[in-house]
Amino acid sequence: MSGFQLKRQSGHFLRFPGEEAWETWTGASGEQLQLTPDAPATTGGVAAVETLAFDSSPFWLLLSEGSADAADAVSLRWESLGLASEGQAKPWVHWTVAKSGKRMLIATVALNGESMLTDWRRLSPEWFEPSACLLPLPPDAITVWKELGRFVAAFTHGPRLLHVTTLTSRSLDADAAFELRDLHAALQAHGFAEAVQTLHIWTHSEPDFAPQLACLFEAADIIKDQRPAPVLPAQPSGMLPAEMVHIRRQKQQRRQRVLLMAAAAMIYLAFFGAWWASLSLRETRLLRTEAVLAAAQPEIDSVRETQQQWMDVEPAINPDLYPVELFHQVVSLLPDEGIRLKEFQVNAERIVISGEAASVNMATLFRDKLFACVPLQRYSWNVPQPRIRDEDNRAEFRAEGTLTGGATGHEAQ
Known part of the structure; x- marks a missing residue:
């Protein structure tokens, strides 16, 4: 991440995707944030990117003599899926979910370019985080909440986030319950997910949603609650959209142009300052000379008068x-x-x-x-x-x- 340094500060301004609109939260990293609806939108802070803007793709990484590099493996995985990291941009993040023998379960999400946070250029966030990574998700659970009009489902393996996705269903009804069942079954088929212990609903649902979930996940408890406040991580994930790299580069170029203009202005002022000082010095010398001449003027006039008298009588005295x-x-x-x-x-x-x-x-x-x-x-x-x-x-x-x-x-x- 050379070239763009993140500012570390005690308080943060967080833009988080609410159920229908963006929310403003303030607070410190690792602490409970406070919802501040009336806070003005300021530049900087943290942008929680909505789940709709991500693709999630967990996978098992085979450890060979402890030399496997998870970051390289994640880059290769996303490049094989058609995504690429250009320059200083980092469109994906990953984390370790679990280890089993010589295998390591990696969860990773990558930006797909569909973010609804269209005012990045104006707000210019200091860093970006996936919204699901900022919520305190229950362990071994499926959690459902709403972001900007779309329903989101997060699957955890133990205490760690395994997979997050936006549901195709536009309402939490029986069809949405079957969609959750299918998603969980696909994760189990690849050996990613364990049995679900609890099902958490953090938003409004239709009357038939919870009963259908109870039928599909008989061993799991269903808990309805409000979505908790987001929590900022102690360290940024390092995610940086390509668009933001372009925006920051433009700002840096504008800053350089301003510095060049300021330097040119300083040179201009220095040149004309020296010129003005030279003129002032010459004027001072001229005034001093005029003062000397003024003091000597009576004597000069006397000499001129004498000279004129000699010139007048010269025809008479010069043979x-x-x-x-x-x-x-x-x-x-x-x-x-x-x-x-x-x-x-x-x-x-x-x-x-x-x-x-x-x-x-x-x-x-x-x-x-x-x-x-x-x-x-x-x-x-x-x-x-x-x-x-x-x-x-x-x-x-x-x-x-x-x-x-x-x-x-x-x-x-």
């Missing part, structure tokens, strides 16, 4: 920016003849030079000297292509320089 000096630098680039200046404008940020050259080559040479002049490299020059006049083929040129503070960048078109 390189004097209009006369700039004009001298431009004129020094002119050849002795061939170029004539027509315009020279200068202000704090801009110089405009225009003129005419004897040829395009002379205008281009002037442009190259203008770009290469170191004192004039604090200007960014834009020099379009010279325009050639039709009447005398002289080249008119124009150059515009913008003060950039020392960075060089020229554009010739």
